[in-house]
Amino acid sequence: MAGKHIDAVRSLEAARFSAMVEGDVEQLDSLLADGIHYVHSNGKRETKEQFLGALSSGRRRYRDIEIQAQELRQFGDTVVVTGKLYVELETATGSLASQMTYTAVHVREADEWRLISWQATRTASDS
Structure with missing residues (x-):
């Protein structure tokens, strides 16, 4: 049963x-x-409305999000995801392309999984 939930998340x-790359709000x-508490790699925290508003x-x-590594662990109605991403994005203050590590927490509400917490940190370059 846990495997089914892990696969779903x-x-x-x-x-x-x-959806983030496509801008599908x-x-x-x-x-x-x-x-949701959505904490970007620069430390800025946004609500759901703020995050969706910035996209819309x-x-x-x-511009691009590539999953490079992911580990998912289930604890009851909660799945914790830790992973590494490559992200390219543009904002009002400029563009960013970087490797990031992240933690995402999904909770099951009324039989639907939803992201409740996100925290990303830019990874130092290997060079």
Whole structure:
């Protein structure tokens, strides 16, 4: 049973990153919990409304998100994802391309998995 939930959350992670690149705010709205704490790699925390608003207004555009590593662990109705990403994005203050490590926490609410917490940290370059 746990494997089924892990697979579901793994699929939702891929769908969320794809929706971020496509700017699909409607899809993201269904994948994010209303009470999400979304902490970007620069330390800025956003609510669901702030995160979706930045995408829908064009203030933030994700150009590419590539999953490089992922580990998922289930604890009851919670799945914790730790991983590494390559992210390219454009914001009002410029563009960014970097490796990131992240922790994502998904909770099951009314039989639907939703992201409740996100924290990303830029990884120092290997060079």
